[in-house]
Amino acid sequence: MNLSEQRARGTDRSVARRTELIAIGRKLFADTSYDALSMDDIARQAGVAKGLIYYYFKSKRGYYLAIIEDSVGDLVDRASSSVELDPVERVHRTVDGYLRYAECHQAAYRAIITGGVGFDAEVQAIRDGVREVMIETIARGAYGTPRVPPVARLALLGWLCGVEGATLDWIGRPDLERDTVRELLVRLLGETLRVIEEFAPSCPAPPRTP
Structure with a gap:
């Protein structure tokens, strides 16, 4: 696999992961208000590290x-x-x-x-x-x-x-x-x-x- 193929595969995985986090967030915010959810709550309920959410979305x-x-x-x-x-x-x-x-x-x-x-x-x-x-x-x-x-x-x-x-x-x-x-x-x-x-x-x- 050449470098461009590796980058493309990495980009695909990144897009898929981001899409998955958005789908999880839509379910979380469907049941709970924005103010009631902390980043710790979101990470725990999503089953991911909080840093991963910050990586993709900054805040x-x-x-x-x-x-x-x-x-x-x-x-x-x-x-x-x-x-x-x-x-x-x-x-x-x-x-x-x-x-x-x-x-x-x-x-x-x-x-x-x-x-x-x-x-x-x-x-x-x-x-x-x-x-x-x-x-x-x-x-x-x-x-x-x-x-x-x-x-x-x-x-x-x-x-x-x-x-x-x-x-x-x-x-x-x-x-x-x-x-x-x-x-x-x-x-x-x-x-x-x-x-x-x-x-x-x-x-x-x-x-x-x-």
Whole structure:
């Protein structure tokens, strides 16, 4: 094995180990708040030396941010995996994927949306990034392009903030079926798109479904 192959194998092992630690952290933070877990607790429950976590993530906060970013990737992938569908079905699938993620990964979803550790500029930036991706995904589904006028983006952001609040409430006391929540949010989106058309005629709303 030459030097480049040795380095590649070492890199693969390092990536795999880091991925494993993130998966462990997601489970730990799903059951326990950020403040309640010390690095000693994390290392003990993960069954690794504390130094290994510091090696990969530098600090508890760095570890937590890596977990949030990994969770964000899952959320975005789940919500934007329907690009091959027609626009109406794509919107339904996008909202359904978003709700499914929140339902199955409640702690991660709360951390993404609320920040999880009080006000933290980096966590807020991650959340804002999720919002931008979601807005672009919805715009692409509705208009065929992620680029929309500022007034359209503002309206979609308002709808998405409402989705976040409704989803947080729903997973906290799930007394409605996911299908009902999805249809409600899609209907609200339809009304938002019709309001956008009034303010930005270049963004026509899709026709109403029967």
